[in-house]
Amino acid sequence: MNDTLIKNGLMVTASETFRGDILISKGVIVRIGSALDHPDVEVIDAEGRYVLPGGVDVHTHLNLTAGGVKVGDGFFEGTAAAAFGGTTCVVEHPGFGPEGCSLGHQIDAYLKEADGQAVTDYGLHAVFQHVTESVLDDLADLVQQGVSSAKVYLTYDGQLDDHQILKVLNRTGRMGVLTTFHAENDAIIGFLRGKYQAQGQLKPIYHALSRPDYCEAEAIQRILRLAQAAGDARVYIVHLSTASGLEAIASARSKGQQVYAEVCPQHLLLDDSCYEEPNHGGLKYIMAPPLRKQADCEALWQGLSDGTVDVVATDHCSFNFADKLALGKKDFSKCPGGIPGVETRVPLMFSEGVLKGRLSLNRFVDLVATAPAKIMGLYPRKGTLMPGGDADVVIFDPDKEKTITPETLRHNADYSPYEGMRVRGWPVLTMVRGQVVMQEDRIIAGKGLGKYVKRKLKPREQIQQE
Ligand SMILES: [Zn+2]
Structure with missing residues (x-):
């Protein structure tokens, strides 16, 4: 070379x-x-x-199947799309493995899946789907393999309860493994969804109405209290979407708690009026957490500029609209959840953030590259020049100007939630x-050039909280 x-x-x-x-x-x-x-x-x-510096997207799903359909992008297509959008490293959140599997099971499966495919470099988060002593003991091996963070879901089939979360945080906190959380109260979702279904309210907007903002805020507050009980274990909230969730984080931080927050462009740039798009178009925006109100978008922008929010990632999960339509047309709850975004993240944050005066140029670079690399143990190898x-x-x-359409993007999905922008x-x-x-x-060069990156247990530089 x-x-x-x-x-x-x-x-x-x-x-x-x-x-x-x-x-x-x-x-x-x-x-x-x-x-x-x-x-x-x-x-x-x-x-x-x-x-x-190349963008670092620390929240992707490049290999996920739900409701019998698979995302459009695998590791090749997804990381090619990432490269088109100025991202050179992704950190993938694996889906759940077979019931009762070890913590390493999904790491091994994803390493195999990505091998020889990726265009950009990639790391992997672990995912907890049940908690036993042996699962917790697996963490030490994973750390050796460069997996320095693990995810906990508070909803879906692999959700953990408070007792299990405490066991996890007690261990991860002591080891220095960062625990990331999908924060939504599962009982509230199930209750409201059931209510709407019983009333025959099955349009996409009921997806958002069954996951109200307090459903996220409650989960975040609970996570913060559990982390406190576990000796102030460091926690990271993925795809923060609400003003009330942000408030809970800001308040915990002001008391010195170690919590990081990630937002995604969809929660900054789109709101729940998208669910009313005609011809079942609202299904395009089915994801969890859902799109929120304008006031939430504004609060999250404020959080980005004042430093309460640390990271912009995407939760890229490129189910095709055709599949969403086939499964979700009659009932929003059957629609696979997730949207594509890995390719548009950096340009959108520049165009909507820097050019609209919401972020400085340096803060933009921090949010899309440096801070995620630092928090996820990739810095200074990644995330800066x-x-x-x-x-x-x-x-x-x-x-350079481009209007977003399926044709102007490289990703392997039949739509973009930002179409027309x-x-x-x-x-x-x-x-x-x-x-x-x-x-x-x-x-230019592609398949297989991207390599697995081992991530460090603790960021070398302490994250500065201004
Ligand atoms: Zn996700």
Whole structure:
């Protein structure tokens, strides 16, 4: 592999913006400076463009089956889409394995599934679906394999109860494993859904109405109390979607509790009026938690800019609209839940966040790359531009405009929840460990180039809470 020199770009990290060059050798950034020169080097001119650290999306589902249908993207399609959108590393949340399986079962299965497929690098979270001493003992092996976080669901079939959650947090907290939570109160959902079903209220909007904001807030408050009881174990709330949930997090933080929050673009940019889209179009937006009110979107934007929210991820789960329609047309509760998003995250956050004055350029980079890498144990190898780090680099054209349609996206889904949105600012080149994988909307190198990344147990840098 040739050495590469990226010249004349405007480099943007979470803390700095400067004009300069990056020298890359053997997949690693070796120098950053001005007017760099080097013999035998391939030069890429980034004049007029931003040079960003590759995006890190720490919440994807690239291999999921629900209600008998599979997501459109596997590890190849999904990570190719990621590369198109300026993301160079994903961390996948595996689905549940067979009943009673070990904690390592799904890690092994996903390592096999991803091998030779991925375009970008990838890590894996563990997932708890039941709790026994042996399951908890499995954690030590997983940490050796570079799995430094594990997920707990408070709803769905693999949900844990409070007793089990305490056992998990007691162990993960002591080990330094980060516990991530899907926070929704399952009893409230079941009760309200049953009520609406009995009344024959089966349209998509009832999906949102059966999962009200207090259903999330209650779950978050409970998680925070359980974490407190377990010696202040560090917790991470995935896809935070409500103002009231955000309030609970802000309050716990002000008392010194170690809690991180992730939001997804859908909860910033879309609201529950989408469920009324004609011709069953509302089914496109069936996901959990559901889309909320405008006031929730505004509160989450505020949380991003004031630092209460740490990470923007996607919960990418690309069920096709055709499947959603076939299964959910008569009853929202039969519709597979999940939407695609891995490809649109970085451009949307730039276009809607930076260009609309809601986020600074540096805060944008922090949210889509640096903070997720730090919190999930990938930093400083990933998530920033630094000598010694992987050369995961994105050349980003802040003036390139594209309207989102299924045809303008690389992902393997038949729709995008952001269809019709005019988005300004797109990657024109994406590099994974020094290899150009996407250039001008073409995949250059691909399948199998992406490798599994072992994540560290504790972030090397402490996350700064301003
Ligand atoms: Zn998810």
